[in-house]
Amino acid sequence: MGVELEFEKPVIELKKKIKELREITEHANVDLTSEVEKLEARLKNLEDEIYLNLKPWDRVQIARHPQRPTTLDYVEHLFEGFFECHGDRYFGDDESIVGGVAIYKGLPVTIIGHQRGKDTKENIRRNFGMPHPEGYRKALRLMKQAEKFNRPVICFIDTKGAYPGKAAEERGQSEAIAKNLFEMAGLTVPTISIVIGEGGSGGALALGVTNHILMLENSTYSVISPEGAAALLWKDAGLAKRAAETMRITANDLKELGIIDEIIPEVKGGAHKDIAAQAKFIDQALKESLQQLLDIPKSEIVQHRYEKYRTIGSISFS
Numbered sequence: 001m002g003v004e005l006e007f008e009k010p011v012i013e014l015k016k017k018i019k020e021l022r023e024i025t026e027h028a029n030v031d032l033t034s035e036v037e038k039l040e041a042r043l044k045n046l047e048d049e050i051y052l053n054l055k056p057w058d059r060v061q062i063a064r065h066p067q068r069p070t071t072l073d074y075v076e077h078l079f080e081g082f083f084e085c086h087g088d089r090y091f092g093d094d095e096s097i098v099g100g101v102a103i104y105k106g107l108p109v110t111i112i113g114h115q116r117g118k119d120t121k122e123n124i125r126r127n128f129g130m131p132h133p134e135g136y137r138k139a140l141r142l143m144k145q146a147e148k149f150n151r152p153v154i155c156f157i158d159t160k161g162a163y164p165g166k167a168a169e170e171r172g173q174s175e176a177i178a179k180n181l182f183e184m185a186g187l188t189v190p191t192i193s194i195v196i197g198e199g200g201s202g203g204a205l206a207l208g209v210t211n212h213i214l215m216l217e218n219s220t221y222s223v224i225s226p227e228g229a230a231a232l233l234w235k236d237a238g239l240a241k242r243a244a245e246t247m248r249i250t251a252n253d254l255k256e257l258g259i260i261d262e263i264i265p266e267v268k269g270g271a272h273k274d275i276a277a278q279a280k281f282i283d284q285a286l287k288e289s290l291q292q293l294l295d296i297p298k299s300e301i302v303q304h305r306y307e308k309y310r311t312i313g314s315i316s317f318s
Contacts, residue, residue, distance in 0.1 A: 005061045007050060008269070014043050051268050054218070056244040060226060062218040063198050067272040069279075071098055071113030071156040074196065077279035078286070079104050079111065085142060087134075091171060094135030096127045096159070099142040101151070105287065110146035112139045112207060113156030116197070130163040133176035136206050140180050143187060150298075152190040152290060155207040160225060162203030177206045184209035185309075186302055190293035194264070194282065195219045195251075196271070211305050212289045213260045215251045216282075218270050221260070222249040258312050262289065 004012055018039045021032045054062075062068070075082050079102035086093040099112040114131065117123030139155075146153045162173055184191065184207075191210035199208070199221035215221060224232070226240035229247055233239075248254070251263045264285045271278040296304055 003066055005058070005065070007054075007058045007061070011043065011047055011050060014039060014046060018043065047268060056247075056250050057226070057241040059218045059250050060198075060220055060240075060244050062270040062272075063220045065270060065272050066118070068197050069271050069275045070118070071111075071115050071158060071196070073275055074156060074279055074282060075102065075111060075113075077276060078283055079109070082111065086138070088137035088141060090137055091134045094127075094132045094138060095125055096129050096131045096163075097135035097139055099139055104154070104290070107290075108149075108151050110142050110151045110153045111156070112142055112153065113196075114159040114204075114207070116158060127163055129159045130161060131159065131203060131206075132163050132165075132168045133171045133173045136162075136176040136180050139207060140176075140183055143180075143184065143191075147187050147189050150189060152192070152293070153187065153210070154286070154290075155191070155193040155210060157193055157195045157199045157204045157207050157221070158197035159200055159203045160198055161200040162206070174202075177202045180206040181209050185305065187305075188298060188301055190290065190296070190301060191305070192286065192289050192293070194286070195221050195260070196282075198225075200225055209305070209309070211293050211301065211308065212262070214262045214264055214282075214285050214289060215254065215260045216264050216271060216278075217251045217266050219251060220249045221251075221254055222247055261308075 018036055021036050021039070024030055025032045025036070082100055082102040084098060084100040088094070096115055097112065098115045099110070102109060102111055114129045115126050116129035117126045143153055162168070162177060164173075192212045192214065193208045193210040195204070195213065195215040197219055198204075199219065201223055204221065226243040226247065226249070227237040229243040230239040231237040233243065248257065251260065254260045255263055262285055264281050266281070267274045267277045293301070293304075
C-alpha cells in the first residue's frame, strides 16, 4: 500500500473493511454481499465528501506525495521521441532538471522540467528536485536553442525551491535564477509552464516566466513553503498548516489572483492514483494552450507575455 495521508485515513480504513468482508465471502462461504454494497456506497459518499472539500494543507500533502508523477512520467505519456540533453557547458550536469527535444502531436518542442526521485537513492542523485545553478543554466541553454530553431518551450514545475547550499551559492545560484527570469521574459517562441507538484520560490519561478501557466488542481505555487512562512511569521515551523490556510497557494487562489491561466483537473485523490488518466487531462489543456499561442504572430509573443505579467495584481476601482 502507498503512503497514507492524514486526511485519507477514514477512506483507507473503510477500504480495508470492504476488503475483509469480500475475503470472508470468498473463503468462508458466507454471503456478505449486501453489507459490502452498503459499505461501497458509504465509501463513495465519504470520498466525495473528503476529496471535494480539500483544505489547503490537504493539497500541500498531495502535492508532496512521494508517488506523485514527475516530469519524466508525463514526458513518457505525452510526447514522442524524447531526446534528453545534458550539461550547462560551464560546470556540469544537474539531474534535478531534465530537458530535451521531443515531438508533441507532430510538432517539435523543447521540454524542460524539475525532476524528483521516486526512492531515496534516486532522490539523492537528483538532489530531491532542488536545482543547482548549473541546472538553471542547462535550462536556459535549451530555451535559447529552442528559440534558435523556433520550437515552443514546455516547462514542468515541481520543486521545493533552488538548492540553498554553500557550493550552489559559490557557483552563482542567484545570478543563474535571475538570468533565467530575464531571458525567459524575452523569448520569441511560445512558452508554457505546468505546475505539477510543488512550485516553490525562485527555484520554481526560474521555469515559470511563460506565456501561459497551467496548474494541476492539487499543486501549490508560492514564494515560500508553508513551513518557511510559519517560521518567519510566528517563529514556529510547526504552524505550517495555519500558514497554508492564509498564503493562498492553491490553484483556485492563484487563478482568482490572475497568476495562473488554467486549472487542470486531477483524478480523484490526486495524480498519483492514475498517471495515465492524469496525463490525458494535461494533454487536453496543453493542446488547447499551445494552439492559442501558435495563433499569435511571432512578432507579438513577447508583448503577449509582457501583458500577462503587467496585469497580475492589478486592482480595479469602480
